[in-house]
Amino acid sequence: QVQLVESGGGLVQAGGSLGLSCTASGRTFGTNALAWFRQAPGKEREFVAAISWGGGTIYYADSVKGRFTISRDNAKNTMYLKMNSLKPEDTAVYYCAASQASLVVTTRNRYAYWGQGTQVTVSS
Numbered sequence: 001q002v003q004l005v006e007s008g009g010g011l012v013q014a015g016g017s018l019g020l021s022c023t024a025s026g027r028t029f030g031t032n033a034l035a036w037f038r039q040a041p042g043k044e045r046e047f048v049a050a051i052s053w054g055g056g057t058i059y060y061a062d063s064v065k066g067r068f069t070i071s072r073d074n075a076k077n078t079m080y081l082k083m084n085s086l087k088p089e090d091t092a093v094y095y096c097a098a099s100q101a102s103l104v105v106t107t108r109n110r111y112a113y114w115g116q117g118t119q120v121t122v123s124s
Contacts, residue, residue, distance in 0.1 A: 002027045002113040004096050009118030012086055016122070020081040022096030022115055029053070033099040034072060034079045035111060038092035038120075045095065047106040049081065057104045064090075086122045093117040 008020040020036070035050035049070035050059045058070060069082040079096055097111035 004115035006118040022079040040092040
């Protein structure tokens, strides 16, 4: 069993930057694919970014491409999301997720382990 804990959320003005971290405990990430999702009030949880074990395969949602950067440090059992040029529409609870497989996918139901989420609020 993998426990995931996100940190780094907060309030930022539009155009600003924030960095999120996701650390695993109980077990290492192993070679599993990892991802970030987000959920805004009244909306479905949506894919943001995903990364393979070695970082060689990375996917981004079109809405964040060019502004967000996903990375991972397997030695530290930690995944990161650097968010630049933030917009009010980026406001959401951000969740990290770990797959049980190494294949990088963007669909929510392929991720078995989830963190509790961290709030990101972007003011206009």
